[in-house]
Amino acid sequence: MKLFMVTILLAGGLLMMIISMDMIMGVKFPEIIWKAVNPFRVMESAEYLILFLLFFLFLSRRMWLFLKKRDNSNSSSN
Structure with a gap:
């Protein structure tokens, strides 16, 4: 709160x-x-570009962490 x-x-x-x-x-x-x-x-076009890049970095980082976690859980179960 x-x-x-x-x-x-x-x-x-x-x-x-x-x-x-x-x-x-x-x-x-x-x-x-x-x-x-x-x-x-x-917003100007350059600001839209920066916003898109930051959003892309956020999504790519999340995807990378998800795949890393999934690979670790698969390798530990084998």
């Missing part, structure tokens, strides 16, 4: 920081809310 509350507190603080920085830059309030709610809408 403590971990959940810390996560919510950090996310809320970062969201408030983003909103306040946009207000200081003079962005209109509806645009601030739109950017805060839908962050993928304002």
Whole structure:
């Protein structure tokens, strides 16, 4: 429960920081809310590439760990 509350507190603080920085830059309030709610809408193509690469690394690592665990369980049963 403590971990959940810390996560919510950090996310809320970062969201408030983003909103306040946009207000200081003079962005209109509806645009601030739109950017805060839908962050993928304002991403550049390079950011999409980095997001895809990180997602691919995450999935490949999970697959590698799964195969390694499966091979270890098969070799120990033989």
